[in-house]
Amino acid sequence: MTEPGTTDHREPVESDAVGPTGRFRIYLGAAAGVGKTFAMLDEGWRRHRRGADVVVGFVETHGRPRTAELIRDLEVVPRKVVDYRGSQFEEMDVDAVLARHPEVALVDELAHTNIPGAGRNEKRWEDVIELIDAGIAVITTVNVQHLESIADAVERMTGTRVRERVPDWVVRRADQLELIDSSPEALRRRMVHGNIYPAEKVPDALMHFFRTENLVALRELALRFVADETEEELLAYLRERHPDALWETRERIMVAVTGAHGTDAVIRRAARIAARTKADLHAVHVVASEQVQRSDVDGLEVLHKLADDLGAEWHVLNRDEPARALVDFARDHQVTQIVLGSSRRSRWEEFTKGSVVQRVLRFAADCDVDVHVIARRDVELAESTEHTE
Numbered sequence: 001m002t003e004p005g006t007t008d009h010r011e012p013v014e015s016d017a018v019g020p021t022g023r024f025r026i027y028l029g030a031a032a033g034v035g036k037t038f039a040m041l042d043e044g045w046r047r048h049r050r051g052a053d054v055v056v057g058f059v060e061t062h063g064r065p066r067t068a069e070l071i072r073d074l075e076v077v078p079r080k081v082v083d084y085r086g087s088q089f090e091e092m093d094v095d096a097v098l099a100r101h102p103e104v105a106l107v108d109e110l111a112h113t114n115i116p117g118a119g120r121n122e123k124r125w126e127d128v129i130e131l132i133d134a135g136i137a138v139i140t141t142v143n144v145q146h147l148e149s150i151a152d153a154v155e156r157m158t159g160t161r162v163r164e165r166v167p168d169w170v171v172r173r174a175d176q177l178e179l180i181d182s183s184p185e186a187l188r189r190r191m192v193h194g195n196i197y198p199a200e201k202v203p204d205a206l207m208h209f210f211r212t213e214n215l216v217a218l219r220e221l222a223l224r225f226v227a228d229e230t231e232e233e234l235l236a237y238l239r240e241r242h243p244d245a246l247w248e249t250r251e252r253i254m255v256a257v258t259g260a261h262g263t264d265a266v267i268r269r270a271a272r273i274a275a276r277t278k279a280d281l282h283a284v285h286v287v288a289s290e291q292v293q294r295s296d297v298d299g300l301e302v303l304h305k306l307a308d309d310l311g312a313e314w315h316v317l318n319r320d321e322p323a324r325a326l327v328d329f330a331r332d333h334q335v336t337q338i339v340l341g342s343s344r345r346s347r348w349e350e351f352t353k354g355s356v357v358q359r360v361l362r363f364a365a366d367c368d369v370d371v372h373v374i375a376r377r378d379v380e381l382a383e384s385t386e387h388t389e
Contacts, residue, residue, distance in 0.1 A: 023137040024128075025176040026110065028144060028226060030218040031210065033196035034182040036141035037061075037108055038359055041070035043139055044106045048074055057105040057131070057138075058092035058124075064195065074106070082118045091118040094127045097136070104137045111146035111164040111389055125170050142166060144222040148309050151270040152264070153221070160213050167309030168271065172229070179226040184215035228275055251279035254330050255312070255339040256322075256360075259296045262376030263341055264306055269374050270339035271310040279336070283307040284315045286322040288333070323359035330369050337370045 027036040032284055037059060048054040056076040061067040065073070077100055080093040091114050097105055112124040121127050128138050145154040151162040171177065182190075188194050188210060255270035257263060267283060274281040285300060307314050319325035330338055343357045357373055364371050 022243050023200075024132055024174045025139045026174040027139075027141045027173060027178055027180050028222055029141070029180045030144055030182070030222045031187060032143065032217060033187055034180045036143075036180045037067055039178070039180050040106055040108065040139050040141055041046075041067070041072075041074075044074060044104060045070070045072055045106055049287060055100060055102040055105055057097045057107040058107060061107045061121040063198070064194075066195075075102075077105075080118060082115045083191065084117060086116050089115045089118075091115055092124065092127060094119050094121070095128060098134055101134070102136060104139065105131055107131070107138055109138045110140045110142040110170075111166045113164050115129075123164075123166075125166050129173075136162040142171065144218060144225060147171060148306070149226065149268050149275065150221055150225070152268050154218070157217050158209055160209055168275075169309065169311050169389060172311070177229055179222055179375065181219070181222075184212045184219065187215055188212065195322075228247060228278075237375070251277040251337065252282065252325070252333065252335045253277070253279045253337050253339060254282045254284055254333070254335040256286075256326055256341070257300070258309070258341065259299050260341060260376065263303060264342040265311065266339060266374045266376065267303065267306055267312070268370075269350075271312065273337065273339065277337075282315060282329075282333060282335065283311065283312040284317060284326060286317045286319055286325045288320050288322055291353075299317070308370050323356045323363060326360055327363040327367060327369070330364065331367050337367060337372060338364055339372045341376050342373050343380060 010222075027039045029036045039208055041056075041059065044054045044056070054074055056071060056074050059067075059076075059080065061072065077093060077096050079090040080096070082089045091171055092107065107124065107128055110125050110128060113122060114122060114127070119127070121130065128140055131138050143161050144150060145158075146166050148165045149168050151165050155162050187196075189204060191202055191206060191210055194202070251274075253270055253274040255267050257267065270283075271281060273279070283303075285303075304314055315329065317325045317329060326338065329335070338360065340357055340360060343355050360363055361371055363374075
């Protein structure tokens with residue numbers, strides 16, 4: 001992983017002290033137009049000049065001449081043409097890249113959803129993992145809003161639905177993560193000059209997704225994510241070189257999972273807390289009865305998949321007292337912080353039937369465990385086009 005910053009265009013010094021280039025490199029940006037594809041193509045071409053076998057697996061130029069020029073003399077693997085609902089679309093031909101088997105493949109837009117019928121994988125990140133597992137190094141790009149743990153916060157902030165998402169574990173699998181940074185003012189100038197979107201789309205973009213306050217917040221999210229990853233790399237280095245020193249106090253986060261509406265947002269919030277504190281994350285669901293509605297089972301399967309994508313360890317407890325079960329689990333697993341969704345019960349229901357949240361707060365106080373109660377938000381999102389690189 002590199003330090004946050006822009007791409008360094010100087011030729012590297014060849015030395016035995018310099019380690020090999022990473023096999024999975026991601027350029028992360030706050031929004032479309034910051035220069036992620038530029039950086040990816042420039043890095044690919046520099047490796048090509050140094051003698052590496054580099055191909056373009058898929059690059060989306062969005063009609064930008066300057067982006068297309070950066071492909072230069074790199075070999076481009078022909079795309080697969082897919083017929084879907086009366087129209088033709090182009091997707092990366094994963095099998096063709098695997099058959100060509102270069103040293104390095106450049107694959108744009110990690111969060112992209114493949115057109116149905118394009119191949120065996122629904123998501124491009126699945127294609128990328130397949131290439132890496134086959135021994136091909138991959139350089140790719142992604143915007144911060146597409147990270148699963150961050151997407152819901154971006155939705156609330158911008159009012160735009162984030163349809164395409166990448167599991168956090170995929171991004172954390174990268175051995176090199178570099179932030180491609182641009183100030184909100186510079187990004188908006190690029191937009192006005194037509195360097196990001198066609199002229200007819202510019203006014204709407206500037207008034208909605210590309211508002212200055214949105215870009216400031218997206219940039220902050222990207223900076224924090226890369227800084228967190230850099231800190232984790234530093235801690236790993238210190239623990240390896242100085243194993244006897246105490247570099248951190250390990251936090252463990254537990255999030256309570258229920259079938260209540262908004263639990264997905266609670267899990268994502270817990271994942272962000274865990275990421276910032278470098279904590280293990282446990283997702284715990286308490287089954288108080290053997291009879292579970294089928295709809296509940298289907299909903300829990302979705303939440304289980306989300307927890308997996310966020311790197312949480314999933315647990316199911318069969319107990320009749322949910323609050324006591326959660327606190328007992330926290331004590332047994334040395335959990336330091338519990339994350340709960342707020343109660344949807346009325347004051348009368350809480351008075352007559354009691355509140356799980358209140359009981360957890362009472363029990364946790366005896367165990368010296370901190371509790372976060374997260375509001376369950378119902379947010380209506382615009383159906384506007386998602387803005388990607």
